[in-house]
Amino acid sequence: MALSRQSRTSLICFVLGAGLLFLSILGHLSSSTHYLWETFYVFICLAYVLVAHASTFFIYREEPNLYKNALRALLLGNIFGFGLLISFSNTTWTHFGWYLIALSFFHWSEYYTTSVTNPRSLTLESYLLDHSLEYKIAAVASWTEFTIEWFLFPGLKQYRLISLVGLLMVIGGEVLRKASMITARSNFNHYVQHIKQHDHQLVTHGVYRYFRHPSYVGWFYWSLGTQIILCNPICLVGYTLASWRFFRQRIHEEEISLLNFFGEHYVDYQNRTGTGLPFIKGYKGRY
16 A cells, blocks of 8 residues: 555654664764764764754745654654664663653654554644643653652663563553554544444454453553663652553543444453453443
8 A cells, every 4th residue: 555645754754863873873883982083973963963854844844734744753753863872872871762762663653553554533643742731741750750860879770671671561562552553444543532433343353352452551561661661660650550540541431432332242342352451441331
């Protein structure tokens, strides 16, 4: 299937922004620690970012909507590339680089996967960058905790085995979420639907055979994994409680609509398949 222009633009700009990868390899291969080289290396990275943004503006300046798409993808690509730079560095911030890679790829891939599997529902909000005020506060809180603890207790951020566990959780959650989006295709939407579309079908195959809400399961464990990567004990507890409460309410609301849409078929599905999230049973009203 041919990619839409929105899909191609997002992909190209993300890759362009992530081109810092090649610069990170250049910096990693160099054994020089001379301040002139380090200064030149930083200059190269900044110049690359400026040229990439100027080029994007020049290409899409007459198409505002497409430029907004391109700019978001480019910025996420920059963050992805910057995360790689940190990951390749010999500093105590290595794990924060892993986190930036996971965060930027998640938001970009939400848009790109939607553009491929369900273009009808595609909007700039599909990047989930404006998900909610609470989501932004949680993100800032995790950055703040990491920085303060790194400054006061730097050894706390160097438990590589713990960070690797978090990385595996992030990868697993990302794969599960995207698998659910690809499996459901046009039946997947980022927002709860209260009006049934004429082609809306109940999806019970693939990853939906094991979880009623695999996209939420993936996102839940992805979010916890990001805090384990950062070795953020406070935010790990906070993220667990806040995410669990959010998905409990979200599933309750969504299943009311699904019962209205599919009736006894959804009741049967509920009886044989769990939500996938701990201690969340979903809406058990009568049909």
